[in-house]
Amino acid sequence: MALKQAMSQQQKQVQKLVMTQQLQQSIQMLQFSVDGLQKFLEQKSLENPLIELKADYSGGTTASSLTGNRTDNYMNAIPDTPSSLFDYLLQQVRLTLRDTPLRDLVLFLLEYIDSNGYLKISLTDAMEKTGADQLQLLDAITLLQQLDPPGVGARNLQECLLLQIQEDNAAPNLAYIVLEESFNDFVDRNWDKIAKRYQTTLAEVQHILDYIQTLSPSPGAIFTQNQNNYIIPDLLVQKEANNQLSVSPTRAGRPRLMFQQHYFNQMVQTKDQEVTDYMKEKKREFDWLKRSLVQRGDTILRVGQVIVQRQLDFFLRSDHPLQPLMLRDVAQTLDLHESTISRSVNGKYLQADFGVFELRHFFSNAVGGSVGDQFSADNVQQQLKRIVNDEDKKRPLSDQKLVNLLEEKNISISRRTVAKYRESLGIPSSSKRKRF
Numbered sequence: 001m002a003l004k005q006a007m008s009q010q011q012k013q014v015q016k017l018v019m020t021q022q023l024q025q026s027i028q029m030l031q032f033s034v035d036g037l038q039k040f041l042e043q044k045s046l047e048n049p050l051i052e053l054k055a056d057y058s059g060g061t062t063a064s065s066l067t068g069n070r071t072d073n074y075m076n077a078i079p080d081t082p083s084s085l086f087d088y089l090l091q092q093v094r095l096t097l098r099d100t101p102l103r104d105l106v107l108f109l110l111e112y113i114d115s116n117g118y119l120k121i122s123l124t125d126a127m128e129k130t131g132a133d134q135l136q137l138l139d140a141i142t143l144l145q146q147l148d149p150p151g152v153g154a155r156n157l158q159e160c161l162l163l164q165i166q167e168d169n170a171a172p173n174l175a176y177i178v179l180e181e182s183f184n185d186f187v188d189r190n191w192d193k194i195a196k197r198y199q200t201t202l203a204e205v206q207h208i209l210d211y212i213q214t215l216s217p218s219p220g221a222i223f224t225q226n227q228n229n230y231i232i233p234d235l236l237v238q239k240e241a242n243n244q245l246s247v248s249p250t251r252a253g254r255p256r257l258m259f260q261q262h263y264f265n266q267m268v269q270t271k272d273q274e275v276t277d278y279m280k281e282k283k284r285e286f287d288w289l290k291r292s293l294v295q296r297g298d299t300i301l302r303v304g305q306v307i308v309q310r311q312l313d314f315f316l317r318s319d320h321p322l323q324p325l326m327l328r329d330v331a332q333t334l335d336l337h338e339s340t341i342s343r344s345v346n347g348k349y350l351q352a353d354f355g356v357f358e359l360r361h362f363f364s365n366a367v368g369g370s371v372g373d374q375f376s377a378d379n380v381q382q383q384l385k386r387i388v389n390d391e392d393k394k395r396p397l398s399d400q401k402l403v404n405l406l407e408e409k410n411i412s413i414s415r416r417t418v419a420k421y422r423e424s425l426g427i428p429s430s431s432k433r434k435r436f
Contacts (some may be wrong), residue, residue: 117220
């Protein structure tokens with residue numbers, strides 16, 4: 001009897017949130033950047049004969065616009081450099097070296113140049129793979145290291161820097177010998193030891209350091225930094241009369257879907273019920289995609305309008321200060337979930353007349369002031385940067401001193417926070433900022 005009761009059927013009502021495929025794709029569409037959305041819609045147009053995609057990329061820009069260099073047509077910003085470092089080096093070898101066994105060794109070594117321009121094969125392995133002796137390979141490496149860009153073919157950072165110094169007639173007199181003989185001391189910033197060894201002044205050592213910092217630790221990186229670096233903004237901010245700002249979607253940010261009405265009418269008039277059902281299903285898919293596309297554009301526009309309204313000083317003042325703003329602030333204003341705001345700002349860009357910025361850039365936590373004021377983290381970092389720029393470089397300020405000076409500006413933060421902000425700004429510690 002107990003077994004029978006245990007096996008008896010029971011009914012339970014369980015409430016579950018089932019995410020339909022359409023809901024998943026709506027969320028996905030909001031997450032897409034303009035480029036990602038374009039590819040998604042292109043795929044949909046291939047799958048659905050009733051969809052024709054009309055996209056406009058005018059007004060696109062490149063990542064260089066993040067520093068304020070505006071480009072009105074992103075197609076004009078395609079870099080003129082060769083497609084890869086390997087291609088560039090190969091062109092030089094073919095144009096400058098005669099067809100000899102030594103050139104064959106240089107061509108072999110090219111296969112082992114990484115994206116930063118470093119040679120990533122040892123002499124031993126190269127000798128084993130080619131059958132050449134050490135002297136022949138050293139000659140080939142020398143020829144490889146004479147190619148452009150300076151520093152290419154180096155086997156470590158020290159050699160990379162030395163190659164660049166060797167090619168530069170304007171290099172400080174002692175720069176090469178200091179890096180060749182005292183590289184570790186230079187890295188460890190043992191300035192007194194270096195000055196004493198070479199019977200020079202600390203000011204001259206400082207001059208060498210300043211020069212070395214202008215050299216590239218990755219000479220091949222120029223061939224990869226511009227790849228896949230195009231930014232197509234979703235929104236455009238323009239200044240109107242009386243310092244009023246308008247926010248509008250770019251045409252690229254709102255691609256148009258066209259319905260193939262003639263084809264649809266032609267197909268549904270057939271006697272084949274299966275074809276008719278298929279066409280009606282594809283029409284429903286088109287209708288959903290169009291609604292989702294409009295909803296995506298409207299959501300990003302509304303979020304952008306709130307951001308601009310809350311960050312007016314950023315767009316109107318020359319120093320572009322940011323006010324404290326969090327995702328939940330915009331979510332409450334628009335009565336949307338924070339996750340929706342997060343999807344709306346991540347990978348979405350806004351173009352102003354002085355640059356292009358990701359919408360996420362405008363969000364910053366509030367930092368408490370000593371008298372109840374509030375500052376954005378960006379404001380505090382800018383204040384910190386100004387203090388460091390104005391300091392006496394012979395006696396740079398410690399983190400605790402920076403805390404004290406910020407306190408005088410009614411900004412109350414800990415020494416640990418100062419160190420974190422300093423590092424995020426690329427400002428070295430006080431001992432490394434000292435100049436002679």
